[in-house]
Amino acid sequence: PDSEVREQVTPPRPPPYSETAGQSPGDTEHVTSLANASLRRSLRLLEQVRRQDRNALCAEIDKLQATQPTAAETPPQMQQLKLRRCPVEPPLKYDGRKEGFTTFKAQCELYMHLCQNDFPDEKTKVGFLINQLTGTVARWATAKRIAQDPILNYTTAFLDALEKFLGMASCKEMAICEIKRLMAGNRLCYILYNQIPTLNE
Known part of the structure; x- marks a missing residue:
């Protein structure tokens, strides 16, 4: 009987530690570690x-820069042309x-x-x-360009055609007219006129 009493009054032992009951500090x-x-x-x-992505991006940029065509160097002739300045205004x-x-023609020839x-x-x-050119003569020249007139291939032919369009006589014709006008009152001019074969032709 005493042993039965002792068994009944003995407090129960705590259950062993388990994850469901909590964790120890250790x-x-x-x-945490x-x-x-x-x-x-x-x-x-x-x-x-x-770091790998950054290196790959840098390598891709270098590759693109290497494949792009480099700007062609300006030839020496072009460099001289850029630096050169015409001594007269157009x-x-x-x-x-x-x-x-006549003044316009002379100025253009000098400039060129x-x-x-x-x-x-x-x-x-x-x-x-x-x-x-401007005004009427500009419209005349534009028509020549549209028609692809052969006179556009030669400066002399173009100026001669422009003279005819303006109704102007050639230099030779104007010189002959002026000499003949002077001959009417001056015997010396008549003699000089006969001595110039190019004007009599």
Whole structure:
């Protein structure tokens, strides 16, 4: 009977430690250490991936730059052309007045002579002359361009055609008329006229 009483009054022993009942302080520190280690490992992997992506991007940029064509160097002739400045200004626009044609023609010829590098061929010269025209003569020249008239290939032919369009006589014809006018009152002019074969032809 006494033994039965002792068994009844003996307090029950606490159950053994289990995960359902909680963790000890040592176990908590261990779990925290593992979590920190995992976090550091993840950060290192992330930094490694970022570094690889950055290197790959730089390599791709270098590849694109290497495949792009480099700008061609300016030839020495073009450099001289850019640095050169024509010593005279281009002539003013010509509106078709007869009294201004001789001056306009002389100024254009002088300008093209002093700026020869800008006018490598006859077509370029004719184009410059057309650009300096305005008004009626500009419309006349435009019609010639539309029709692709052969006179656009030669400066002399273009100027001669422009003279005819303006109704102007050639220099030779004007000289003959002027001498004949003077001959009427001056015997010496008549003698000189007969001694100039080119005017009598």
